[in-house]
Amino acid sequence: MIDKLSLIAVYPEIILLVMACVIALFDLGVKSRTRTATYLVTMLTLAIVAALQASYAASGQTLYAFGNMVVSDVMGNWLKCFATLSVMVTLVYGRQYAADRDMLRGGELFVLSLFSLLGMFVMISGNNFLVIYLGVELLTLSSYALVALRRDHTLSIEAAMKYFVLGALASGFLLYGMSMLYGATGSLDVQEAFKAIHAGQIKHQVLVFGLVFIVAGLAFKLGVVPFHMWIPDVYQGAPTAITIMIGGAPKLAAFAVVIRLLVEGLMPLATDWQPMLMLLAIGSLAIGNLAAIVQTNLKRMLAFSTISHMGFVLIGMMSGAVAGQPEAAASAYSSSMFYAISYVLTTLISFGVILLLSREGFEHEEISDFAGLNQRSPLYAGIMAVCLFSLAGIPPLIGFYAKLAVLQALVATGGTLQLVLAVFAVMMSLIGAFYYLRVVKVMYFDAPAGSAVLAAPLEVRAVLSLNGALLLILGLVPGGLMALCVNAVTQMLTT
Amino acid sequence: MGLLSLAIWTPIAFGVVLLALGRDDQAQAVRWIALVGALVGLLVTVPLYTQFDVATAAMQFVEKSPWIESFNINYHLGIDGISVWFILLTAFINLIVVIAGWEVITSRVNQYMGAFLILSGLMIGVFCALDGMLFYVFFEATLIPMYLIIGIWGGPNKIYAAFKFFLYTLLGSLLMLVALIYLYITSGGSFDLLTWHKLPLGQTAQTLLFFAFLAAFAVKVPMWPVHTWLPDVHVEAPTGGSAVLAAIMLKLGAYGFLRFSLPITPDAAHEWAGLMIGLSLAAVIYVGLVSLVQKDMKKLVAYSSVAHMGFVTLGFFLFNDLGVAGGIVQMISHGFVSAAMFLGIGVLYDRVHSREIAAYGGVVNTMPKFAAFAMLFSMANCGLPGTAGFVGEWMVILAALRVNFWVGMAAATALIFGAAYTLWMVKRVYLGPVTNDKVKNLKDINAREFFFLSLLAIAILYMGLYPFPLTEVMDVSVSELLKHVALTKLN
Numbered sequence: 001m002i003d004k005l006s007l008i009a010v011y012p013e014i015i016l017l018v019m020a021c022v023i024a025l026f027d028l029g030v031k032s033r034t035r036t037a038t039y040l041v042t043m044l045t046l047a048i049v050a051a052l053q054a055s056y057a058a059s060g061q062t063l064y065a066f067g068n069m070v071v072s073d074v075m076g077n078w079l080k081c082f083a084t085l086s087v088m089v090t091l092v093y094g095r096q097y098a099a100d101r102d103m104l105r106g107g108e109l110f111v112l113s114l115f116s117l118l119g120m121f122v123m124i125s126g127n128n129f130l131v132i133y134l135g136v137e138l139l140t141l142s143s144y145a146l147v148a149l150r151r152d153h154t155l156s157i158e159a160a161m162k163y164f165v166l167g168a169l170a171s172g173f174l175l176y177g178m179s180m181l182y183g184a185t186g187s188l189d190v191q192e193a194f195k196a197i198h199a200g201q202i203k204h205q206v207l208v209f210g211l212v213f214i215v216a217g218l219a220f221k222l223g224v225v226p227f228h229m230w231i232p233d234v235y236q237g238a239p240t241a242i243t244i245m246i247g248g249a250p251k252l253a254a255f256a257v258v259i260r261l262l263v264e265g266l267m268p269l270a271t272d273w274q275p276m277l278m279l280l281a282i283g284s285l286a287i288g289n290l291a292a293i294v295q296t297n298l299k300r301m302l303a304f305s306t307i308s309h310m311g312f313v314l315i316g317m318m319s320g321a322v323a324g325q326p327e328a329a330a331s332a333y334s335s336s337m338f339y340a341i342s343y344v345l346t347t348l349i350s351f352g353v354i355l356l357l358s359r360e361g362f363e364h365e366e367i368s369d370f371a372g373l374n375q376r377s378p379l380y381a382g383i384m385a386v387c388l389f390s391l392a393g394i395p396p397l398i399g400f401y402a403k404l405a406v407l408q409a410l411v412a413t414g415g416t417l418q419l420v421l422a423v424f425a426v427m428m429s430l431i432g433a434f435y436y437l438r439v440v441k442v443m444y445f446d447a448p449a450g451s452a453v454l455a456a457p458l459e460v461r462a463v464l465s466l467n468g469a470l471l472l473i474l475g476l477v478p479g480g481l482m483a484l485c486v487n488a489v490t491q492m493l494t495t
Numbered sequence: 496m497g498l499l500s501l502a503i504w505t506p507i508a509f510g511v512v513l514l515a516l517g518r519d520d521q522a523q524a525v526r527w528i529a530l531v532g533a534l535v536g537l538l539v540t541v542p543l544y545t546q547f548d549v550a551t552a553a554m555q556f557v558e559k560s561p562w563i564e565s566f567n568i569n570y571h572l573g574i575d576g577i578s579v580w581f582i583l584l585t586a587f588i589n590l591i592v593v594i595a596g597w598e599v600i601t602s603r604v605n606q607y608m609g610a611f612l613i614l615s616g617l618m619i620g621v622f623c624a625l626d627g628m629l630f631y632v633f634f635e636a637t638l639i640p641m642y643l644i645i646g647i648w649g650g651p652n653k654i655y656a657a658f659k660f661f662l663y664t665l666l667g668s669l670l671m672l673v674a675l676i677y678l679y680i681t682s683g684g685s686f687d688l689l690t691w692h693k694l695p696l697g698q699t700a701q702t703l704l705f706f707a708f709l710a711a712f713a714v715k716v717p718m719w720p721v722h723t724w725l726p727d728v729h730v731e732a733p734t735g736g737s738a739v740l741a742a743i744m745l746k747l748g749a750y751g752f753l754r755f756s757l758p759i760t761p762d763a764a765h766e767w768a769g770l771m772i773g774l775s776l777a778a779v780i781y782v783g784l785v786s787l788v789q790k791d792m793k794k795l796v797a798y799s800s801v802a803h804m805g806f807v808t809l810g811f812f813l814f815n816d817l818g819v820a821g822g823i824v825q826m827i828s829h830g831f832v833s834a835a836m837f838l839g840i841g842v843l844y845d846r847v848h849s850r851e852i853a854a855y856g857g858v859v860n861t862m863p864k865f866a867a868f869a870m871l872f873s874m875a876n877c878g879l880p881g882t883a884g885f886v887g888e889w890m891v892i893l894a895a896l897r898v899n900f901w902v903g904m905a906a907a908t909a910l911i912f913g914a915a916y917t918l919w920m921v922k923r924v925y926l927g928p929v930t931n932d933k934v935k936n937l938k939d940i941n942a943r944e945f946f947f948l949s950l951l952a953i954a955i956l957y958m959g960l961y962p963f964p965l966t967e968v969m970d971v972s973v974s975e976l977l978k979h980v981a982l983t984k985l986n
Contacts (some may be wrong), residue, residue: 246518331565374647378606381512389639394665395632401563404628404676411676422676426669437642437658445646446653479888486565492867 004064008408009072011078012052013121019045020114029106034099035107041089042110046088046117053081057488062495064127068189071127075488075493079256083120083442086344089112090248092463093352094241100360101239103149113245116142120253127264129178129188129418132257136174136221139253140167143246147238159237166220166230175218180210181266190265197268205491208272208402214261215276222254224314225283228307228342232291235303240358240365243299244351247306248344251313255340258317259333259492277318278421283445284311285428292435299365301435302350305391308432309343312406315425319409319418328412330493334485335405341481342402342474347388349467353380356456356464367439372448380454381443383468390471392436394430397475403429441444497558498542498624499572502582503616503937506536506589513605518649522604525927526597528604533593536615537586547579549968552975554625554689555857562629566679568686571626577753577823580965581622581746581946584830587663587954588742589615592735594947595838599734599845600648607648610640611735618743618762622750627675627686630754631983634711634747641736641744648733656731667714671755674707678759686882693757695984703764708756715748718808719778722801729797730850734841737793741800741833749807753819753976757811761980764812771812776905783912787919793842793850796836799876802886802909803829809906810891812861813979818894820973824888828875832884835872835951839865842944843924852923856930861937866925868940868948873921875919875955883958886965 007014024043027038057077064071082389091113091172098104120137144167148160182188184206185196195205216227223231235243262273276368287307295301316336357364357373357380374381390399403426410422450480474481496504513525548555554573574582589900592611600607617640638661646657648910651956655897679686682694696704701723714721725745729737779802782969803825810822828846843858844850859866875882878889888910896903929935940948958965 334565374603374606378514393636394639400632400635404672405566407673408676408679411673412680414680419673419677420675423670426673430662430666430669434658434662437661440642441646441654441657444643445657477562479561479565482563482565 005063009063009065009070010125012049012056013118014115015052016049016118016121020111020118023107024111027110030107033104034095035104035110038107038110039095042087042091042114045114046091048082050084050088052083053077053084057081060491061444062491068191069128069131070122070125072125073488073492075259075492076124076256078484078488079124079252079337080121082341082344083124083252084117086249086252086348087117087245089348089352089467090241090244092459093348094244096460097241097355097358098149098239101150102152103239103241108149109146109241112142112146116146116245117249117266120249124256126257126260127190129182129190129193129261132260133171133175135179135253136269137171139250140171140221143167143250143288146242146245147234149242150239152241155237156239157383159234162237163230163234170217170220170227173213173220177210177215177217180206180213184210190260193265194229194267200268205361207269210270211266211269211377212276214266214408215273215280218254218258218261219280222251222258222310222313223307224280224310225287225307226281228284228287231307232300232303235306236297236300236365240299240351240355240363244348244355247302247347247351251310251340251344255313255337255389262317263320263329263333264492269459274318277314281311281318282424285425286312288354289428289431293431295435296367297365298354298367298439299351300371301367302347303438305432305435306347308428309339309391312403312425313339313343315421316406316409319406319413324457330486330490331405331412332409333493334489335402335409336484337485338405338482339402339490341485342398345388345467345470346390346399347475349383349464349471350391351382352464352467353387356380356460357454367442370439370443371446373443377454379465383464385440386392386468386471388436388440390475392433394433395475398471398474398478399438400475400481409443496540497556497572499556499558499574499658501539501570502536502543502586503620503623505539506532506586506612506615508620509533509536510609510616513609513612516605522568525605525608525671526593529593529612530590532612533586533615536612537583537590540583540586540726543574543579543582544582544968547576547968549576550971552576552971554680557625561634566628566686567676567684568628569626571687572624572699573964574623576969577603578970579824580827581750581864582619583741584827585615585618585743587835588739588830591834591947591950592738594943595738595841596733596735597943599841603647607644607735607881610644611739614640614739618747621747622805624686625680627688627691629874630684630688631668631672631675634751635665636748637744638664641650641740642735644734645728648736650731652727653731656728659724660728663721667711667721667963670707671711674704677704686755687737692979694759696760698762698785698985701760701763701984702766705760705767707759708751712748712751712756713774714806714853715751716745716804717748717801718774719782719801720774722778722782726794726797729800729837730791734844734871737837737841738834741797741837742830745800745804746830749804749811749822749826752808752811753823757980760984761959762985763981764980765814768812772809772902773804775809775812775911776841776902779801779809779906779909780912783909783916786916787912789916791850792840792852792920792924793837795916796840796876797854798834799916800829800833802913803833806888806891806906809902810887813891813894815894815897816974816977817890817897818967819977820895820966821890823969823973824890824962824963824977826882826945827965828887828955831951831954831958832872832875834883835948835955836867836876838947838951839869839872842940842948849935852920854931855924855934857925857927858934859925860929861934862939864945865940865948866953869925870921871907871955872950873917875959877917878910881956881959883955886962894929903918917946952955
């Protein structure tokens with residue numbers, strides 16, 4: 001029996017699903033090379049969905065629907081809103097690029113993007129192990145297809161294969177872990193599982209066994225060491241328009257799943273998963289940053305930097321559960337959320353600039369391709385520099401506050417080990433600063449590599465400038481976004 | 496908007512306008528806008544001195560409004576007798592640098608001027624910030640414009656220098672960031688500096704915090720043995736960059752000692768004072784000797800900066816009025832003198848394109864006006880009475896003698912080295928017969944150069960002859976600081 005209230009909770013999802021199907025059909029009639037009509041309809045759909053999510057988030061309600069299968073809460077609504085906006089920005093940046101590379105022969109780019117967004121929505125809203133799993137699969141299956149969209153390009157196909165094989169393995173891990181937990185707790189519902197574990201009747205070993213698989217599966221999806229192998233290859237191999245699609249919004253969904261599974265479901269096992277996350281974070285910070293130093297390909301370098309940034313997100317996650325300090329949890333998880341959002345915002349720029357500078361038949365993705373960009377275009381060089389300094393965590397840019405928030409949560413746990421980890425993390429970001437600075441150096445200090453005119457559609461320039469300005473504005477006044485994250489997480493924890 | 500906000504944001508606003516102007520085709524307009532920006536930036540700081548109340552140690556011109564509420568971070572500005580002069584100094588040096596770069600910089604003028612204006616606003620922000628995180632944000636943000644200034648307009652090895660500058664200083668400040676977060680948590684969620692000053696802390700915590708701050712400030716000052724970045728960076732930086740670096744940026748570190756290390760961790764500061772005095776003396780004596788053998792003029796002045804900053808840290812860790820006040824006076828006088836020295840070298844470099852001492856000789860014959868300025872600045876650099884360089888060093892040596900004869904004795908020997916390396920350079924560069932054709936064809940300074948050099952000369956002489964306005968404003972604040980530092984914070 002589906003009641004009306006349940007439907008309200010998933011209206012955006014329904015709109016997205018219906019429109020994805022409609023657009024798939026509608027596109028059959030579109031002839032234009034750049035698929036302008038499909039693009040416009042897609043953007044309109046996304047705009048409506050984003051507005052809807054924002055209004056849900058503003059109403060501050062928490063709705064459980066379909067017998068607790070899905071939940072629509074403030075945190076989820078905001079994450080979905082930001083994910084939608086991020087997909088919109090991705091499409092703005094990537095359309096010309098895709099058209100130039102014969103990826104717009106059909107409307108698949110738009111339809112698959114919508115489906116992957118739907119997958120993210122389901123992940124974010126899922127309140128049931130199976131629903132979450134379905135969301136993960138919908139997202140990743142769409143992503144595999146997106147990576148392979150440039151079907152005559154060997155690197156892309158190779159990346160898609162790699163992504164598919166490793167992704168399938170990770171999904172297997174996740175599913176296996178979920179089935180163990182189901183076996184142990186007798187329920188697929190996240191809250192039921194929580195209660196069952198909390199009651200303390202279940203054998204600890206079985207639970208930890210399942211937990212290990214769940215954490216491993218999530219680590220795959222987040223791309224943290226030692227489950228990071230696919231990230232550099234896929235980021236580099238995928239067409240850049242797709243890299244930004246898989247490197248941006250899905251991180252928000254992955255964050256939400258970590259929250260739903262580990263915090264809402266497996267909190268009683270926190271003492272078990274915290275050390276796991278700590279190890280993953282240490283490995284990611286070390287390997288991500290060290291490996292990024294030697295890269296000559298910017299996309300690959302950013303891929304390794306992603307790994308290290310996900311390490312920071314995990315640091316926030318593992319700082320949450322401190323005995324006797326319930327308020328620490330809110331500040332820790334919200335710091336992770338803030339980190340994930342600010343990371344997505346920066347990633348959109350870094351790959352957006354690569355997209356913008358790539359022309360037909362020329363991939364602008366080696367670091368040396370950026371030589372002397374400041375002389376060719378002070379604006380793009382400036383935006384890219386702001387983005388890189390933000391990734392390096394230099395104030396007054398948003399990346400700094402993200403690191404500050406996470407480190408604050410870490411130090412607030414009060415442990416000596418955590419203090420050492422904090423020092424380790426800042427030392428690693430020093431290494432990070434080196435390779436980001438190297439790109440700034442190439443852009444500002446080296447002689448220009450080429451004199452090709454940098455022409456980009458007005459909408460791309462406008463959105464990119466806005467995106468860059470946001471890094472700076474949110475850097476000067478980060479309070480609002482921080483408060484938003486704290487509110488969202490506090491509500492999630494109290495209901 | 497308060498006066499301090501104006502002092503910070505006026506140059507930054509002008510800088511942003513300049514950056515937005517785009518390419519080089521309006522270079523002349525850009526220069527004039529920059530000049531207006533620097534001038535307005537200086538004028539708005541003047542009331543800070545004229546309206547300053549010398550009788551109180553409390554913070555003045557305070558502005559406070561919430562900035563990031565979830566972390567209780569406030570936009571909290573205020574100055575006392577310790578910081579007021581640095582704001583005027585920064586704005587003044589900024590004006591000089593804009594004038595000095597007028598004809599010299601021909602490529603990407605708007606970015607050059609914009610970077611300096613923004614940098615100046617940020618540095619003023621460091622001196623006014625009363626919120627730990629606000630301080631850190633300004634402190635770190637200065638790295639970005641300086642990195643670009645060195646990297647874009649620097650010498651042949653500029654890239655190495657730019658990286659060394661950025662990473663070296665970032666290393667130190669990241670440790671300070673952890674310390675700030677630790678203080679935030681220990682103080683129950685406050686980034687307020689004045690709250691931290693009163694916060695009781697255990698011995699271990701104080702020691703750790705002291706060394707975390709030391710990592711940040713020692714690198715910035717720079718103290719021996721972490722000074723090695725400074726000569727490399729000075730040599731490669733453009734003249735204006737060197738001047739700002741030596742005149743202001745080094746002071747950010749020394750200022751940090753006064754605002755953070757001493758008042759927040761007084762017990763650790765006392766415990767480790769011996770170490771700090773030792774390091775300072777090493778800078779004063781050993782680095783002084785190192786300067787003696789330099790072949791490159793900029794490198795020589797860079798090493799002499801390290802030695803002069805050694806006096807500053809020495810003065811701070813003697814824990815008496817004369818020492819701390821002497822350290823602050825030394826910071827300000829060194830701000831003028833080092834800027835003057837670097838700008839003087841810049842004048843020569845613009846003509847001959849060499850910084851080697853051996854490439855010159857007998858400059859006085861072809862550039863008599865300039866040589867007179869250079870002589871004055873060099874005398875100030877070796878601390879001749881009557882010039883700015885003398886006052887601070889004399890105060891610190893006197894303070895050191897009061898504490899321990901041998902420390903004072905050791906510090907006083909530095910005056911001899913200072914005189915030796917500076918005068919020897921003067922002899923080789925300016926005096927004697929003309930050694931080569933390049934020197935023979937030198938043209939004396941033009942009106943613009945004469946103008947900014949005389950501004951500096953006036954400042955240096957005035958400070959040397961009548962230092963009262965300097966010491967007057969800082970007296971109360973310094974004794975209040977020392978009273979505070981003398982109290983233990985252990986529970």
